Amino acid sequence: MSQEFIKKCPECGGINLFINKDKGEVICKDCGLVVEEKMVDFTQEWRDFDSDDGESKRRTGAPMTYTQYDQGLGTEVGQKADLYKLGSKDKNKFFRLRKWQYRISTAIERNLKLALAELKRVSSYLKLPKSVEEEAARIYTLAVQRGLVRGRSMESVVAGSLYAACRRHEVPRTLDELSEASNIEKKEVGRTYRFVTRELGITILPSNPADYIARFSSSLRLSAETQSKAVEILEKAQKAELTSGRGPTGIAAAALYVSALIHGEKRTQREVADVAGVTEVTIRNRYKELLEKLDLEKDIKKTKKKKKKD
């Protein structure tokens, strides 16, 4: 196992790293950056196969999960059915405990319970993988704990968390898609997304146009060659610095459009624009840039000539 230990804070270079094993986080004491989340638990895992007291060292149980509002570990203080066993002294104690437990749990847990139901709904609507759903739930849980939901609607924070989780796992859905699935305005999703990621110190890698290709390509029913050609074009485009600052979907759409032309699988600009959620004009602009900088015109002409022969 080659697990690299982080010794310096990548943000400020400080060496005052605080390791919180319970939360699985490493936090820089100097600048507050969350250096590493969900780190591996390095404490000794006790395994004991053949001694008599092995039972007590075994760790079992259902896997812990963030999509369960109490992470599947909730405790209920007593059931009414137990009451008949207790004397009056114990009954008092019982009620005090129950009240106490009720107080501490309500606010946050009730919120989580509702929110995670919504999260699951949206997630399944978008057919997101389980890992993304988990990540989103984790992000949302953190957000609630830090009181970031105050003043925002629960749904919008859910949508923001999901969007962030998608980005982190490189299974990008567009803001439009999230907006549609969650019934939250696009700009609101974007706003809470930015807010949540900033407040939680989640590093956001700029989304890569190539990640969109596969999905767009399949909804346009393009061949695998066209798809890989599009990725190829994208790589060249990135080297020519055509991608920075532009919307990733527009670039992906244009690359796919060109690639389709080259392989004689023509799609109209409108068709491509629709699946990518951009306008024809944007595709045209990107398309024009691609032709100019990447010298692709000859490839297109080739396929045109071929067609004439047929």
Place this chain on the structure above:
DNA sequence: AAGACGAAAGTGGTTGA
């Protein structure tokens, strides 16, 4: 007739004073 192209004006978000 449908699609491609381009110009011009409008929109929402970022940035820097």
Place this chain on the structure above:
DNA sequence: TCAACAACTTTCGTCTT
């Protein structure tokens, strides 16, 4: 907080297939 700005959209007229 405001203005400048870039990316993107909307709309519309013209050209091409």
